[in-house]
Amino acid sequence: MSMPHDTFECGHTLEELSLYLDTGEFADPPHLQSCPECRNGLDSLRRLSAAGNELFASDVAAAGSGTDDWMKDILANLTLELRPGRTIPLRSEDPADSLSETEGAVIALVRSVADNLPGAVAGRVRLDGDVTVPGEPVTVRLDLAVLFGRHLLDSAASLRQDVADALARHTELNIAAIDITITDVIDAPREEQ
């Protein structure tokens, strides 16, 4: 690989200037102010960087939207392994039987209850405690994003009740607490950049 002739008369190189632009490291910073060659070099590198940004923007625009067919095809071909999580036992009437539900099903249930609250979107849901042992106390931790302007404090109490009702209906877990954390406030529709 041949080295380009990139050493200036002042002895510095475009390589050093390139590193300086990325890291701010340079052996003799005042030199950069006084040396016309180095300043020209930095200007060139900045123009390159600007052209790179333009190229990037044009490439992303040319790639199309995430709702286009190419992405639909990719998503249709994806093999996403489901995440059953732990096995949560349910009482059986016959000792020969083994009845259970998956942690993944219970988490999805909690998520959908939260999603049903107007202006709210569930985030991560965790079941803290040994859900595989009947009667063990379990704490539900639910992250929530809310739309700005909604009166969430009122609805947090009713959400807690809805989650408790759903868990009582669909599990035999001993729910010790339901902790709801509002992690995000969404103020407007957003898109990348």
Added chain:
Amino acid sequence: MRDHLDVVPDAILVGRAADGDTAAFEALARRYGPHMRASARRLTGSYADADDAVQEALVQAWKQMDTLREPAAVKGWLLRLTGSRSIDLLRRRRNHSSLAGGEEDAPPDTVAPGAGPETTAVAGAGIESLKAALETLPEEQRRCWILKEINGQSYEEIAQTLNISPASVRGRLARARTALVREMEDWR
């Protein structure tokens, strides 16, 4: 609100996807897919290969979603996965073509990563000369440059992707820039 996943912050989507919510994962894929595809196409040279690389990156992302320490940093993570899968794809292709006795010296992405009539209309002269200059770069330098400027990866991250030392990344990147600056100035 489940229908509005497209307005939800990254960290929330990551949390849901880690919990197994495929809808949240697909929202992330739609959000960053165009950037991933642009990067993969610049690295591999074609949309067909780019889409394969993006798909592999998404499969890996789904499997490893719960290892992501900083959920808000999901964009950079997806781009790193895309870069790695693109490089893998090129390596596989090269091994295949040299086994087949093909042109070993030809870069696997002779489709000219620069060419692309679809951008010409909006592209300024800077873009056109940069595209032409990129085509003249040695492959390893071009990869470094794309991972840095299009993916925004750090020297360390590029080093991991390319399986070389950070010092080599620094050298290649600097040589790439030097060559690009000269090519672009000649172009004028």
Added chain:
Amino acid sequence: MTTPLKNVIMAVDGVTEVFPARSLWQRLPARAMSVLQRPGAEPEDGELVDVRDLDGRTEVTVRVGVSAAARTPDVVRGVAAAVRKHLAPAEVSVKVTVARVAAADPVPAGSRHG
């Protein structure tokens, strides 16, 4: 044998779906999953309910989806009882796993009550 058993299970109040019993379902593409979940769609392989004989005892493994309007513990016990009754007088052990609670999907109003 397995198809009638599947019908027996689907007939239990609160059961919305029967998923392939063994590991197959865990690796299904997301799209195939949604096809499975579409009412009326039948997977080709017919291995929805796993039935095997172990030393004279019949072991039945089944994975189901349960309606949000139902009560999951009651539904799974109902499934176990229905399978046992269907296979009587064989000595049966039933393994039921709930893989999905179809919560809060807009279920047609009044279609089902817990």
